[in-house]
Amino acid sequence: MFSNAGIGSASKQTVMDFDLSNYDKLMAVNVRGMAVCVKHAAKAMVEGGVRGSIVCKASVAASVGGPFFTDYTMSKHAVLGLMRSASLQLGAYGIRVNCVSPGPVVTPLLCSFYKVEAEDAGKLFEPRFRLKAAGKMLSAESVADAALFLASDDSEFVTAQNLAVDGGVKT
Numbered sequence: 001m002f003s004n005a006g007i008g009s010a011s012k013q014t015v016m017d018f019d020l021s022n023y024d025k026l027m028a029v030n031v032r033g034m035a036v037c038v039k040h041a042a043k044a045m046v047e048g049g050v051r052g053s054i055v056c057k058a059s060v061a062a063s064v065g066g067p068f069f070t071d072y073t074m075s076k077h078a079v080l081g082l083m084r085s086a087s088l089q090l091g092a093y094g095i096r097v098n099c100v101s102p103g104p105v106v107t108p109l110l111c112s113f114y115k116v117e118a119e120d121a122g123k124l125f126e127p128r129f130r131l132k133a134a135g136k137m138l139s140a141e142s143v144a145d146a147a148l149f150l151a152s153d154d155s156e157f158v159t160a161q162n163l164a165v166d167g168g169v170k171t
Contacts, residue, residue: 002056002057003033003034005034005037006057008112013072026071027074027078030078034082041054042054042095045093046090050095052094053152054086054096055099058076058101096159097159097160098161099161099162100163101162103169103170138165146163
């Protein structure tokens, strides 16, 4: 099961201008939504005797923080905590739980965060990537490939891991 529950911050959400109403909405989707997905997948898998994989989408923001979007960073850090707890609790049933944490991917969500057009987003983030890929930006397909690896039997002994797919942004 791949849980991709998540929305972005409604404003800059720095610590000093934190809007708790926006925070509550974001946490309801990013944390509660993820927890509901994991809970129901785990119950169905355990009751059905299914050994397998649960993959949650977090973000490199959970590991590095940032100058704004504090609520988003907090929510993705909570997803890492959920994954680590679930992996310990579900391992006895043969269920692996991991996260895939993308760096900046040119999506409508990212463009709305930074108020840029898709063609300009690459220029904005290219300097942050340590891995230089001939002017290419991290793609949703690359993130999907990482999630597919974590869901596959190729990762049968991988659990409680946060796989950063970020071109070296986090390191």
